[in-house]
Amino acid sequence: MKQQIIISGIGGQGVLFLTRVIAQVAVNQGIPVLTSETHGMAQRGGTVLSTIKIGDFSSPLIRTAQADLGILLWEANLPVHRSLLKTNGQLLINTENSGEGTRLDAAKIARTLGNAVLLNLVLLGLAVNQKALFCTAEECEEAIKQLAPAKFVEQNLAAFQMGLSH
Amino acid sequence: MKNKIQLLMGNEAIGQGLIEAGCQIAAAYPGTPSTEILQAVIDRQEQAVEPIHIEWSVNEKIAFEVALAASYTGKRSVAVMKQVGLNVAADPFMRTAYIGIKGGMLTIVADDPGPHSSQNEQDTRLFCLQARVPVIDPASPAEAKEWIRPAFELSEKYETNIVLRPTTRICHSRQNVALEQPIKLERQANFEKNPTRWAATPAFLPALHRNLNANLEKIATEAAWQPRLIPGNGSQPRTALVASGIAYSNLVDLLEELDLNGTVDLYQVLMPYPLNPDFSAQLHKKYDHLLILEETYPVIELQLAHPGSSGKQNGAVPREGELTPDVIHSALANFLKLAPPNEKPATRRGQRPSLCPGCSHRTAFYSIKKCFPTGIFPSDIGCYTLGMNLGAVHTVHCMGACISQGAGFYQAYQQDDGDFPTIVVTIGDSTFFHAGIPALINAVIQQARMIIVILDNATAAMTGGQPVPHMGIAAGDKPTKAVAIEPLVKASGVDFMEVCNPYDNEKFESLLKNADDYIRSPDGGVAVLIARHGCIMDPAVRKSQESFFVTILDNCIGCEKCTSAFECPALSMDREKNVAVVDQDRCIGCGTCIPVCPVSAIIKQEKS
Secondary structure (H helix, E strand, C coil), X not given: CCEEEEEEEECCCCHHHHHHHHHHHHHHCCXXXXXXXXXXXXXXXXXXXXXXXXXXXXXXXXXXXXXXXXXXXXXXHHHHHHHHEEEEXXXXXXXXXXXXXXXXXXXXXXXXXXXXXXXXXXXXXXXXXXXXXXXXXXXXXXXXXXXXXXXXXXXXXHHHHHHHCC | CCCEEEEEEHHHHHHHHHHHCCCCEEEECCCCCCCHHHHHHHHHHHHCCCCCEEEECCCHHHXXXXXXXXXXXXXXXXXXXXHHHHHHCHHHHHHXXXXXXXXXXXXXXXXXXXXXXXXXXXXXXXXXXXXCCCEECCCCHHHHHHHHHHHHHHHHHHCCCXXXXXXXXXXXXXXXXXXXXXXCCCCCCCCCCCHHHHCCCHHHHHHHHHHHHHHHHHHHCCHHHCCEEECCCCCCCCEEEEECHHHHHHHHHHHHHCCCCCXXXXXXXXXXXXXXXXXXXXXXXXXXXXXXXXXXXCHHHHHHCCCCEECCCCCCCCXXXXXXXXXHHHHHHHHHCCCCCCCCCCCCCCCCCCCCCCCHHHHHHHHHHHHCCCCECEECCCHHHHHHHHCCCCEECCCCHHHHHHHHHHHHHHHHHCCCCCEEEEEEHHHHHHHHHHHHHHHHHCCCCEEEEEEECCCECCCCCECCHHHCEEHHHEECCCCCHHHHHHHCCCCEEEEECCCCHHHHHHHHHHHHHXXXXXXXXXXXXXXXXXXXXXXXXXXXXCCEXXXXXXXXXXXXXXXXXXXXXXXXXXXCXXXXXXXXXXXXXXXXXXXHCCCCCEEEEECC
16 A cells, blocks of 8 residues: 655644644554655745655655645645646645645634634544555544643534535 | 554654663754754653753854763763754764764754755755764654664764754654654763873874774775665666655655655665765766765765766756755656656745734734834844844844844944934844844944844743743743843943833834934943743733624725734735725734724724
């Protein structure tokens, strides 16, 4: 089993947390995983990209047109990161606009839970719903419980469920 | 614990490795991409079976010297920094090559090819070649951790400092990593006095230099650190690929994807300096063509000096930037005469970073620019570099340079006709402690006339909020003595000093004008304003200040002052209606944008 995933957004949107949750699912299943993340200056509201490679890989970086799945938290990044996706790769986008890929106003859904930043887990739920990921809903929930701070676990799981049942 | 697998960031893996290897003194100054290494040591110190001293030092030179002397006592120590931090630590680092160490000492220097978060993309491996210090170049987070214990052993065997050089893509990658039990070394501090070594005068240095050279020859042939070969099947005769660090990992995945695995001889260089001369001789004999992939400078390539090399020197591999999988694909396709890549990588860069909504640096910069539209604004390394977006930062060089640059600007201007523009220097609190104080003393005694604004947000913000000396907190939130900024400024000979919260724009602007009057007065000199407001990334700071519901009324004239001159990321233009709008998901309700609006269209209301 091999899967290459990109997660694209801007600093502060929860790209890193979503990256960690997906990678943790792989670790829990005993599958090798590599991620690469953006830290430092770019995190101050600039475009950030995480890559996740599930399975037997050596490097965390993804070459142009090799990603199986793209999860975009910030629609304006589409022209920047679209080229990393395979021509038949799946694309999930948080947006209120129409266009290519599977689109969902995840921020709006997250706001009903009180915080737009939860859109990251709404999109994770959507990815599982779309059968775009290597793992099941239960496996994602287990990883969320492991990684979310205790007082936010319920809210995080609720966001995930809202994406899942969408 | 044994064989437990955890998902670890490269920096966490390195921190874990240091604890497992019995490191007892760890000192660092934060800097991307290295910062999380010491944080991981702090977070994991409970695992250590022997005492461990962990410190955020005031700068990298100090971190290195603390670790160095600890090593003299026989204990294992580490100094951690980013690549440009090694420039700051260069002085003790260079001499250590000659003098050596006792207990194992590692210097972990994280390079930033790209660069992603640095003022250059210098290669620590080349620095090590010039310093004559062995350097190892891991290709993954797991490898970085695995190498720490043998690196300490190598360090102790030859009594030499060893550099571990991860790069951004190692530091900020995550991988499933196996944990081990920390070892117990049971070493008591025992400094064996030997002034001819530890205080070696020039008379003793030729012998120490000879010893260094002899050691380097032996280290180059250490079995555990020899290049590793994955042989090809002979279909590419007299051709080999040579790579190190993350470039090696990128190459391995690429060969797999192109179905070329095992078709061409592939070497991973573990220790780029010193290279074994036998390895070099073997490559000269066995191969007519080599492709050499390394970040960022041609360190292996220069040492090999192979006539059939394709690399940075003949332009087959780009001389600048990261060796991403796409870059390597193009270079490999050319080298092996494969079809060139079909797909072009994207060239668009995406959204630029900006100061956070509610950041007090933004209000300070806005006021500075407003008061002195034609001023010269030297700034420094930190979040506040982003003051560029507001047109309030004209130079950024290296830690602490802004104060000396401000003084240099003054001297150059004033000698023409005595007139000079208002020079407003901005420097963060952590940067001020790091390298600003000697520069301040110098500016005062050279009688420079300028305004220094110390942007004091009570933390090293850019790197994620490490403690700073004036807060009375040390690594791991331990209480310590606080060293305040004000008495340091006063003791440096500054006669004009004021403290102000830059959220109070009227007061801050009036102080800026007073400061300008002062520097231009007969007895004027350096004026210091301390702009003090906690970092908005700190949840306690956000909680402690009132948050309003900020909206924009219909009388907005679309002048874009709030979105461009003030540049708050929570404000943007609705292009259809030509009015500014507030993104309520990002607005923190500070209301600092209100005075910016020329028609008072931005209003704040109590949150219901």
